[in-house]
Amino acid sequence: MSVTGTAYSPDLTSDEFQTNPWPIYQRLRNTDPVHYSAQASAFLVVKHADVAAALSDRRLISDFPMRASRRLYGPTVLDSEGQQHREMRQLFAPMFGVSGVKRWREEILVPVVEEVLDAVGDATEVDFAEQIAVAVPYGVVTRLLGLPPGDAPWIRPRVKPLAGVIDLPPAPLDDARAAKKELADYWEHLLAERVTGERPTLIDLLVPPGQAVDPAQLSTAILFLLAGTETSVATISTVMHTVLAHGIEPDALLDDRFRTQVLRETLRWEPPTHSVLRYAATSMEIRGVRIPRRAALLLSLGSANRDEEAFADPDTWRPERTETRNLTFGAGPHTCLGIQLAMAEFDVLFERMARRYGRLRPGAPLAPLRGHVFRAPEHLRLAWQRRERIA
Template structure:
């Protein structure tokens, strides 16, 4: 155990459950980056790491592993590539990666995501729904993931509901483990029946099921992971994108006048407000990080969000600035577990913004823009908007 006090912070101990922290964690991240970039948090029984270079080192180094038999995500989804190393990880990742190659994602965006986003936005705008951002954020990622996995559109709503206890459990909400286990059983049975039906539609489920090495349990667990990983983060990112645009009418006007800015605005939104602030590693052996000894198997909370606002990498880091040419953010992690759906997620956000600027001349918040908040998945839920339609181009 370290000899210096690694837990003293400006507001006492780091507490992820504190509502103040959940709404504005940035001052605490800044304090830790400056004073204790590696600290021990007794309440979490974990180390906490901030700072771009340290975060990058932890997620890319073999000294830290994603594997732990009792980690929360493993309980919820079963063993999946997210918490596996070595050949099990490589095999599941390689099988999935084929479907997520840039050319496939581009075709998928054109043929599937763009028409889906357009149809949903048209419906929401026709009904003048002020909760358009929440509705789109909830519905679109699940529909996109269903198509990507080769699941019927009609199952999207049930899948969204069935995933709730699993996602909430991973997000540390007080969900009984029994409810998680029950839902997981139902989801596993669903996927087994889809596999048995034997569709060959090029969707990821069929591709995984056709793999000669992956077992049925591997396919089912990774399918459940993909369902969660592909929807919650993307939904939060869509919500955060809308909140940024609502808070900054000049930004919206700029993008609407010049849609070539869209990729930069999406990338800066993900740097500035990443939907997932923290990811988890475990020391693979007794290791030392920035002079702090970390005993084997101890959890390490790796703060991607604090890395994204490290002033050593991003000058004036709290300012939203889509003209930055700094290093890519760590919103999707890095190294062997870097987000597999990174290209799909970025493309989905870009397509949403393209569809919005095509249809809407101005967006105005109705009331205050809600803060981005949460523990694991962080979103600006509850945003209400007045969208002024434009005459179609």
């Protein structure tokens, strides 16, 4: 059947949608769950069952030549399908599996978190977003990729335009291309002078020592740099924002089980990425709505995570929640490759903070969360009281 939908069509770039999309998602779930947005030139899919099915549906693909990320990076693990996609994932799987993450936890995660917290010193108030939420992911990813950690302040301003081009509304592609070229030139210089250590880094897997640098390999490395930083920056800020808003004390976060529940529920309740893009490889239907071949679909992870048919009382933040159908990290062939590493990073940070600080309070009124693909508080100041003895 053809799409007629309802007269209601939300403005996806409005302040309302960027800051409080939840009533909009609910209205669409109830009245128009496969909504065509002329503004986005895409179908917005908002029901949990439909999003979950679509993420595993082989008729919906990421590989599309006019996609902004494809035009910027070329074929990568993000924008490939089939055998090519499987081979790319298999290359990195050992580094992101259980044994790999166990190694990174001790060799990188704990030292980086301790270094970041040490740098704060005895300050009683910090700009949490910049001093902690940015510093930890960039400290981790630079080490994973074999980059000098001290270069992170130079790297981030060049990563931000790469993030902007896949956000909603998108930033200019020309800005992202210029930033990508700077990062590629920087990386080529480092690779020409690298000394391989005992343990390979991600860049050693992509560009084995002695091998000529392929632009496609550099593009994949730059994509990993983006994927491992800005989503984690958003998540860390959002978890702290949620902890403060709900009055959770550090002593509670010392409990491993409760800390894990807090992380998982926050990722469901306020995911850092609200939608992922797919394209129809063939004509198809979802809930009786015809999806033409080559049509774009925005699969709404944010709406799916608040669907009343998947979660009881979905708009309430409940760490003790037992439902496990959270779609924040995706599902199917394109499930986030770094999910275990990301969860370990968040766990180490909040566990080590809880050891050091016995009291957490907002240092300023909590700002609303904002954004769509990279959603986080606009700013976050934190007042804390150091424990006399580290727990």
